[in-house]
Amino acid sequence: MTKTAQPYHKTSLEQFTPEAQEAIRARSLTGNWDLNRLIKVLGELAHFDEVNEKATGKALGWTIGFFVLAFLSIFAGAILGEVFNTALFWLLLPAFIGLGIWRLIQYKKLKKMDLINDFRICLRPALKDLAQDIDRGQKIKVNMDLSGPVDAKKKSKMEIPPGSYIKVEETIYEDPWCEVRLPLVDGTTAVVEFHVTWHKLDVKKRGRRGKIKWKTKWRKECTARATLMPPQSIQWKEDSLRDRADSRLEKVKMVDKDGVTCARMERYWKFKGASDVPADAPPSREVVGLLLRLHSAMVAPPEVRS
Known part of the structure; x- marks a missing residue:
């Protein structure tokens, strides 16, 4: 019997399987996998990522709280020092600053371990939905980069027309984060690819009282590409496939x-976020729907048709 991963904390990566530990540290997952093993490891990564997100948010909240307390301690130290005729209350300022820095370091460490949400929101559920159609005797080829919008993926950084703002600087990250090759029971190979273009907008604007402020906005443009590769030449119901496609969001190509x-x-999706990257991802049912529509457009070769 395999062990279920226990609640994660910063010193307990050992509770996960060696494959999951390696993927967490590398923020990537590659190789040839059995379906059940792949789903299990992705489940471990999903568990880690969900709890790590909560820990990251908690660390950020404590960081902000301690720096706010440090600011308030300036006034508290002055007032209480005057009342009690002692300078001891001024020790609150460095204490809160130190605690704030400690929590900030924790936050940055946790943030560096963050994984892209799409694999647990979209890919893993899709694999479970397709389990009955996948040939268990064959391996699934996987190439996933789970690191999200990091500097290595930065494509450009430039100022764009600010519109009603004072200044807008846009940074674009190109992130072809996933490709999986699924061997199906009918001999067909399904290739599913995911690509994300991240747009980070650093906005300089003037507030209601005339104060200059900086604000970060994110836009996430997702593409899922599904390809069906039959083992031999067949006919396709291309016209029917194109008629069923949503021309606003989908493309069909032979x-x-x-x-x-x-x-x-x-198929394309767009999501927006405020100060952090959008947590949304393409719904798994829509990705599975691409494969189902492709499969329904296949015409069996004459020697196979009844």
Whole structure:
């Protein structure tokens, strides 16, 4: 019997399997996997990420709280020092500053371990939904980068027209974070790819009282691309597939792979966030829906049809 991961804390990565520990430290997951093993490891990563997010939010809250207390302790030290004729109350200021710095360091460490939410919101549920269609005798090829919008993925940084603001600086990150190749029971290979373009907007604006403020906004543009690769040449109901596609959000394309015509669908989503990256991700049912529509557009070869 396998052990269920216990509630995570900062010194207990050992509770996870070696594969999950390696993925957490590297913020990536690659290789060839059995379906059950892959779903289990993704479950461990999801558990870690959910609890790590809560710990990160808690650390940020304590950081803000201690620095606010440090500011208030200036007035408290002056008033109480005058009342009790002692300078001991001034020790509150360095104490709260020290605690705030300690919590800030904790927050930054936890933030560096954060994983992109999409794998647990979208990919893992999709794999579970497709489990009956996947050939258990074959391996699933996985290539996932779970680090999110880091400096290595930065594509550009520039000022853009500010509109009603004083200044707007946009940083764009290109993040092709996932590709999985699923061997299906009918011999077809399904390739599912996810790409995120992150837009970070640092906005300089003037408040109601004329005070200059900086604010960060995020925009997350997601693309899911599903490709069905049959083991041999077949016919496709291309017109039907295009008719069922939402032209505003989806694209259909026929591609050639080693002389075999394959069908591909793409779908797009947009999400917005305030001071932090958006936590939303494409719904798994819509990603699975791409594969189902592709599969329904396949026409069996003459020798296979009844």
